Amino acid sequence: MFENVKEENVVEQTLGTSKSDVVEVSGELSPTTSIDIDDTPINYLNPNLFDDIKVINKDELDIEKSNENKDQELDELYASTFGDISEHTLIQGRVVGMNDRDVLIDIGFKSEGIIDRSEFDKNDLPKIGDQVEVYLEFIEDAGGNTILSKEKADFMKRWRALKEAFDSEKIIKGKIIRRIKGGLIVDLGVVQAFLPGSQVDVRPIQDFDLYLEKEIELRIVKFNEARKNIVVSHKIILEDSLKEQREALFKELEIGSIMEGRVKNITDFGVFVDLGGIDGLLHITDLSWGRVNHPSEIINLNDKITVKIIEYDQERKRVSLGLKQLTPHPWEDVETKFPIGNIVKGRVVSLTNYGCFIELEPGIEGLIHHSEISWTKHIKNPSEVYSMGDEVDAKVLSIDSDERKISLGVKQLIPDPWDKIEEKYMVGTVHEVKIKNLTQFGAFAELEDDIDGLIHVSDMSWTKIIRHPKEIVEKGQKLEVRILEVSRENRRISLGYRQVTDDPWPELVDYFESGKEVSGEIIRILDKGIITLLENDVEGIIPFGKMSKKDRRNLAGQYEIGANLSGIVMKVSPEDKKVILFKEELAGTIKRTSANDEVKQYLKNQNTGSGEKLELPQELINLASQVEEEVSEKSSEDTESNNEEEN
CATH class of the missing domain: 2.40.50.140 (Nucleic acid-binding proteins)
Structure with a gap:
């Protein structure tokens, strides 16, 4: 189209051009030049206007279109020679060359693909012309080579086969090649799978090394496409084979029937016994009439034992077994075997804060209460005397057959x-x-x-x-x-x-006669009086008179502990271990010319013998009582303080 437009423009230019007259200009006549232009219009209706343009007829157009179709067919035919090739896929190829390092494979691409020769088995190298299935890694690497892989092709073929086996639950075979934590690694041919230890057999395996390099039947139980992870099981095949046998055995079970079995597994709570297709639980409490800390104390793995069916649930496929039920209950004749008053021997099987339990025989235990251990010692916990497993002699104190309790005593073995x-x-x-x-x-x-x-x-x-x-x-x-x-x-x-020693107070009453002036060292200063230590380790109390608390504090502040202070004996109290004294300076605002003299005169006028009770003024007696109460309170406070310091 663009060519036609160009040709039309050329035609227009040709038709629009006319001959011009050339005028010779004489330099002598005029210095300028003039040009004449032909303004004759173009006749576009002239039939000869397009005589110079090439004209193509219909036959020529058909021939040209036929040629274009042939070119397109050739292009498609050429492209079909390359096939549908994409990276990371399996493709068929033909061996076209081989050297010491590489194998050349024709995959129908513009260039041959390369496979490392080490990917082929040395004893099974392909020949020139052999067809092989390969994995296309890169159509072109940095060097422009097509990179292929035989190992990845084999892996993908095997992976597809294993996926089909997983979907159809088909049984496959594999070889155990090594042991790892938690199980075994199985070679399934190019692909490796994990066999958990719990899926090797229906019974626990003690030595996994026995399975190394052995080929066993397996079934895929987990297939992870994204992580390329496979988990297999041999146990599931065995369980399927035992299913029919288990159903038939359940129909024959009866409570109370005796059966033989093999110890399949031992746990903290009991023993699992294989009864020939059915697993029964022998609980730890049904192993023995006696105390059992762990089933392994009585039974070993793979032991053949005789058990009794004590309960079963056909819907839940559970069977409860008993071993101790094969023997009579030991408490049936306990009073005959262990009469009250007899000395028995047993083993310490349990220690509590209130006593210890002694096993006399399997199924029979007696309690030694902590109060029955010693006549004289206060035993807070039996562990102070006994340890687990100790052999102990004891005396039977009482038996309660209904409650199945026996009381024992140790201290009764010796006189009280x-x-x-x-x-x-x-x-x-x-x-x-x-x-x-x-x-x-x-x-x-x-x-x-x-x-x-x-x-x-x-x-x-x-x-x-x-x-x-x-x-x-x-x-x-x-x-x-x-x-x-x-x-x-x-x-x-x-x-x-x-x-x-003898009581010194009768003599002290005579010594500290009323009205006598004595002195001693100040040992305590209280709110209501001062305590002094007199002769013969006797304490004296000098009470304060009636005054305000402020005055008392001011008065008490004038004295120091350790200083010497004197006073007049007013009263001797042997029951309270005290001598009550009077001192004028501490008596307060009593309106007397001389308090000391008046007290002395008052006591002098009393016609009483030595040690007799005096009728003192009520005021002085009240003061003395207040001081005694304060001393008592202070003593309690000091005692509590001493206890806190010791703690």
């Missing part, structure tokens, strides 16, 4: 030392003891092996108020004590340390 304790340790006698332990309320002292007595804090000193035993005694110290009380029923002995 407390039976003659009152005769051996009579009240009032003095004995040497050893301090074993200190507590807040007193000290435990050992009189003899496993016989202890308690020295209460109140029985440690005649004159001092003891807040903790460590103020007087220490652990391991030996000293003499007096027996104060013996209780065989409660198994308690009360001891006194101060009772070894």
Whole structure:
């Protein structure tokens, strides 16, 4: 079309061109040049206008179209010689050449493909002209070569065959080549598969090495196309073969029937027994009438045993077996075998916080309560005395056949030392003891092996108020004590340390006579008074008079612990181990010219003998009572503080 347009333009230019007159210009006549143009119009209706254009008729057009069709057929014929070739597919090829390194394969492409010669079996090399199926990796590599693979072709052919076997659940054969964690690797011919250890046999395998290099029948149970992973099983084939046998055996089962079987597997909770196609569970509680910690204590793997059918579920295909049910129950004649009062021997099979269980024979156990272990020791836990597996002698205390309980005792094997304790340790006698332990309320002292007595804090000193035993005694110290009380029923002995010496208070009452002025070292300053240590380890109390708390604090601040302070004896209290004193400076705002003189005069006017009770003013008595209460409270606080420090 573009050629025709070009030709028309040429025609138009030709027709539009006319002859022009050439005018000779004389340089003499004029310096300019003039051109005449023919303005004659073109006649487009002139029949001779297109005489110079080539004209093609219909026959010539048909010939040209025929030639174009022939060219297209040749192109298609040429393209068909290459076939349908694409990468990563299996194709057929013909061996056209071979050298020491490569094998040339004609796959119908413009160039031959190359396969490494090592991919062929040395004993089965192809010959020139042989047809082989190959895998096309690359149509052209960087060097322009077509790369083929024989190994990948074999893998894909085998993979397709295994896929068909998986879909049809067909049984195949494979050779076990090596062992790995969790199972075995099987060679299926070019392709390898995984055989889990649990899928080798219907019973657990102890030694997988026995299967190496052996060929066995398998069935593919898992086929992963994406990951090229295959899992096979030999167990599923065996189970299928045992299915009919299992169905027939279930129809013959009866509760109570006796059967023989082989131990197939041992677990923590029981034993699985192969009854010939059916697996039954022999629970650990049905192994023996006695206590069994683990089934392996009684049964070994692959043992042949006789069991009793105690229950079965045909729908769920479960069978419960019993071994102990083959023998009589041991409790049937327990009272005859273990009469009350007899001494028996057993083995410790369990320890609890309340006692230990002794196995007398399989299925019969007795309990030794922790209170029945010793006459004298306080056993908190039997593990302090016994360990698992210890052989123990004990005495039968009681039997309850209905509850299947036997009570045993160990301490009953020896006489009770407390039976003659009152005769051996009579009240009032003095004995040497050893301090074993200190507590807040007193000290435990050992009189003899496993016989202890308690020295209460109140029985440690005649004159001092003891807040903790460590103020007087220490652990391991030996000293003499007096027996104060013996209780065989409660198994308690009360001891006194101060009772070894005479009571000094009758003499102290005479010594600290009323009105006497005494002095001592300040040992405590309280809110309501001051405590001093007088002679003979006696404490004196000087109470504050009636005054505000602020005045008391100010007054107490004038004195220091350790300083010496004097006062007048007002009252002696042996029960409280105290001497009440009076001091004018601490008496407050009492309107007297001389408080000391008045107290002395008051006491002097009392016509009483030494040690007799005086009728003191109520005001002074109230003050003394308040101080005593404060001292008592302070003593309790100090005791608690000491306990916290010890803890």
